[in-house]
Amino acid sequence: MDDKERAETLKAxxxxxxxxxxxxxxxxxxxxxxxxxxxSGIDVxxxxxxxxxxxxxxxxDLGFPGExxxxxGSQATMxxxxxxxxxxxxxxATVEESNRxxxxxxxxxxxxxxxxxxxxxxxxxxxxHPLSEGEVGKVGVSVSSLAxxxxxxxxxxxxxxxxxxxxxxxxxxxMAMYIALARRKGISADKLNGTIQNDILxxxxxxxxxxxxxxxxxxxxxxxxxxxxxxxxxxxxxSISGYHMREAGCTAVQEVAFTLADGIAYVEAAVKAxxxxxxxxxxxxxxxxxxNNLLEEVxxxxxxxRMWARIMKDRFHAQNPKSLMLRFHTQTAGCTLTSQQPDxxxxxxxxxxxxxxxxxxxxLHTNSRDEAVSLPSEDSVRIALRTQQIIGYESGVADTVDxxxxxxxxxxxxxxxxxxxLKYIAKIDDLGGAVKAIERGFIQKEIQNSSYQYxxxxxxxxxxxxxxxxxxxxxxxAKNLMRIDSALYEKRHKExxxxxxxxxxAKVEAALAQVKxxxxxxxxxxxxxxxxxxAYATLGEVCDVLRSVFGEYQPDASF
Amino acid sequence: MEQKIRVLVAKPGLxxxxxxxxxxxxxxxxxxxxxxYTGIRRTPEQIAEVAVQEDVDVVALSxxxxxxxxxxxxxxxxxxxxxxxxxxxxxxxxxxxxxxPFLKQHGISEVFGPGTPLATCVDYIRSHVKREA
Numbered sequence: 001m002d003d004k005e006r007a008e009t010l011k012a013x014x015x016x017x018x019x020x021x022x023x024x025x026x027x028x029x030x031x032x033x034x035x036x037x038x039x040s041g042i043d044v045x046x047x048x049x050x051x052x053x054x055x056x057x058x059x060x061d062l063g064f065p066g067e068x069x070x071x072x073g074s075q076a077t078m079x080x081x082x083x084x085x086x087x088x089x090x091x092x093a094t095v096e097e098s099n100r101x102x103x104x105x106x107x108x109x110x111x112x113x114x115x116x117x118x119x120x121x122x123x124x125x126x127x128x129h130p131l132s133e134g135e136v137g138k139v140g141v142s143v144s145s146l147a148x149x150x151x152x153x154x155x156x157x158x159x160x161x162x163x164x165x166x167x168x169x170x171x172x173x174x175m176a177m178y179i180a181l182a183r184r185k186g187i188s189a190d191k192l193n194g195t196i197q198n199d200i201l202x203x204x205x206x207x208x209x210x211x212x213x214x215x216x217x218x219x220x221x222x223x224x225x226x227x228x229x230x231x232x233x234x235x236x237x238x239s240i241s242g243y244h245m246r247e248a249g250c251t252a253v254q255e256v257a258f259t260l261a262d263g264i265a266y267v268e269a270a271v272k273a274x275x276x277x278x279x280x281x282x283x284x285x286x287x288x289x290x291x292n293n294l295l296e297e298v299x300x301x302x303x304x305x306r307m308w309a310r311i312m313k314d315r316f317h318a319q320n321p322k323s324l325m326l327r328f329h330t331q332t333a334g335c336t337l338t339s340q341q342p343d344x345x346x347x348x349x350x351x352x353x354x355x356x357x358x359x360x361x362x363x364l365h366t367n368s369r370d371e372a373v374s375l376p377s378e379d380s381v382r383i384a385l386r387t388q389q390i391i392g393y394e395s396g397v398a399d400t401v402d403x404x405x406x407x408x409x410x411x412x413x414x415x416x417x418x419x420x421x422l423k424y425i426a427k428i429d430d431l432g433g434a435v436k437a438i439e440r441g442f443i444q445k446e447i448q449n450s451s452y453q454y455x456x457x458x459x460x461x462x463x464x465x466x467x468x469x470x471x472x473x474x475x476x477x478a479k480n481l482m483r484i485d486s487a488l489y490e491k492r493h494k495e496x497x498x499x500x501x502x503x504x505x506a507k508v509e510a511a512l513a514q515v516k517x518x519x520x521x522x523x524x525x526x527x528x529x530x531x532x533x534x535a536y537a538t539l540g541e542v543c544d545v546l547r548s549v550f551g552e553y554q555p556d557a558s559f
Numbered sequence: 560m561e562q563k564i565r566v567l568v569a570k571p572g573l574x575x576x577x578x579x580x581x582x583x584x585x586x587x588x589x590x591x592x593x594x595x596y597t598g599i600r601r602t603p604e605q606i607a608e609v610a611v612q613e614d615v616d617v618v619a620l621s622x623x624x625x626x627x628x629x630x631x632x633x634x635x636x637x638x639x640x641x642x643x644x645x646x647x648x649x650x651x652x653x654x655x656x657x658x659x660p661f662l663k664q665h666g667i668s669e670v671f672g673p674g675t676p677l678a679t680c681v682d683y684i685r686s687h688v689k690r691e692a
Contacts, residue, residue, distance in 0.1 A: 119572075119573035119574055119624055120573065122573075123573055123600075131573065131602065132573075133629055134572065134626035134628070134629025134630055135572060135573050135624055135625075135626045135629075138624050138625035138626055139574070139624050139625060203575070206575075207575050208574070208575015208576070208577070208599045208600070209573075209575055247576075247578070248576075248577075248578045249578050249582075335578070337673075338673065338674055339672050339673045339674055340674055372653070372673050372674075373653060373654070373655050373656070373672070373673070374625075374653065374655050375625070448581055448585075451578050451581070451582055452581075452582055452585050452586075455582045455586075455677065459676055459677055459678065465674075468674045469676075477656040477657070478655065478656065481655050481657070483655075484625060486628065486629060555598060555599075556598070557596050557597060557598030557599075558596075559568075559580075559581040559584040559585060559594075559596045
């Protein structure tokens with residue numbers, strides 16, 4: 001039989017089987033428990049056969065791990081060489097308490113740090129700012145100056161850990177503090193490993209911690225790219241994030257599309273600013289969500305890798321293979337956690353984490369079961385970390401690279417997600433790119449529509465959430481929740497006053513003036529910001545200077 | 560003609576998580592109410608001012624940062640100061656159950672946690688709105 005005959009035989013056999021299956025009452029083939037569509041509204045068929053991936057070309061569409069188009073993975077050996085980095089996002093209250101939690105996590109076998117900052121920090125406001133009241137230390141640790149960072153990383157060898165910082169609008173300032181801290185410890189910047197999120201576009205479209213308008217924000221990002229490519233070459237200078245858009249309610253397809261569209265915007269802006277694409281694109285990283293639909297999620301990660309490789313090659317003509325490689329961090333989907341029957345969340349997180357691993361993630365955060373109602377307790381964090389360790393050390397899924405490749409369904413879904421996401425990217429291109437699409441509210445509107453749709457499906461029972469709209473019980477109130485003392489605001493007030501009284505005021509003033517001068521010029525902001533934070537200028541002071549030059553972003557409040 | 564219930568959906572504090580707030584805003588609108596959404600990162604002062612200016616019947620507060628115990632009662636106090644004590648004030652977000660009695664003592668009529676059906680919130684407004692609709 002030749003290939004053509006084989007294909008025809010298969011087609012006839014499939015059609016015959018399908019006719020037989022069609023006679024089975026619908027209730028027995030599907031819809032007993034779900035509507036058999038994915039989060040992206042893709043209909044899932046009863047059966048997938050080679051016909052569904054008929055056009056696929058192994059070398060063109062899959063290739064080998066560590067090779068273009070990276071569908072099968074970004075490294076050749078993937079987890080055989082080293083498991084993914086188990087990186088729990090953590091930080092709360094004071095720098096002292098967070099430092100203790102980091103040391104605890106490192107002692108428990110965690111391999112990288114991930115710093116959660118509180119909202120004032122994320123918004124470039126000091127802990128003693130009037131709007132910080134009630135917020136200090138709540139969703140992360142409060143950092144207002146280098147003095148805080150010194151305590152936060154006390155006893156942690158900066159040249160031996162990799163540190164990820166979820167910081168966006170003020171990313172340049174925190175990066176500067178980290179570099180200044182390393183210098184004081186005698187560690188040169190080229191020995192530092194880690195990531196700053198530094199992804200402002202998704203702040204406008206989903207996450208909300210923006211400060212300046214898009215244009216100056218993009219300029220700051222370019223300055224970070226340019227500076228770090230020379231001085232901090234092992235640092236991931238951006239983590240382009242679909243995570244928060246997914247949390248805000250978009251679908252898997254939209255997550256890939258909007259994230260890569262943001263990625264295109266950053267690369268375009270940097271190239272336009274005169275940077276050589278390979279000088280910074282090797283340090284671009286990504287951050288995705290791992291949601292409930294296990295196989296759609298696996299396909300999503302694979303599609304994203306292939307799409308980015310093609311985008312970087314075809315659109316931007318990147319030469320360095322590392323520029324084509326989509327490396328990503330994953331976090332399980334916080335929005336799927338239920339406050340009802342919270343122990344069920346452990347199971348959800350396990351499945352989501354499995355999707356991330358089967359999808360080839362480079363690092364992973366697993367959520368804790370109690371996060372629908374509060375910050376996680378130490379017990380819950382340990383179970384979340386153990387979940388990753390069980391997947392890594394016991395399940396065997398890490399033993400071979402991209403184990404689901406070749407599955408008719410997974411390959412078909414990978415193709416479909418790519419197709420659908422490319423349509424969105426074309427639409428965003430038509431609107432003038434991601435920045436314009438955000439300014440016009442396009443991406444926000446798409447996310448809002450999906451999230452409302454999702455909620456209506458839960459309301460109608462079309463989508464089942466175990467313990468919420470089906471299989472409910474009367475829950476007992478959650479016990480042993482983590483609480484943050486609201487008196488922190490006053491405590492931090494005093495600490496900042498003491499710190500300010502000890503620093504060299506004239507030096508701070510001069511350094512801030514320099515930041516202002518550079519902000520108004522075309523020069524790179526990083527050296528001036530490093531000097532300022534090194535003189536103990538606070539985060540709020542540096543950001544205020546930048547606010548005075550750049551202004552603040554004013555969104556519209558549609559829903 | 561029957562007057563529509565006017566609802567202000569508001570985000571006090573610094574968190575940007577407004578998925579729930581926006582979904583509720585739409586649900587209230589679909590239920591025939593008039594809805595104003597403040598957008599994220601509003602101060603209690605700004606929220607109280609808009610509530611009075613827009614003459615709303617309901618203020619629905621959403622906070623996911625953990626700052627609810629500080630911010631929600633402030634909105635209540637400011638509305639009382641402005642003589643708008645006939646506005647129904649409800650809250651939602653990531654709020655531990657232990658905090659609910661405190662919030663209720665401070666003028667929040669009801670607190671709706673994650674997973675609450677939209678219809679529950681809509682029905683609550685319809686049956687508890689204080690002003691003559």
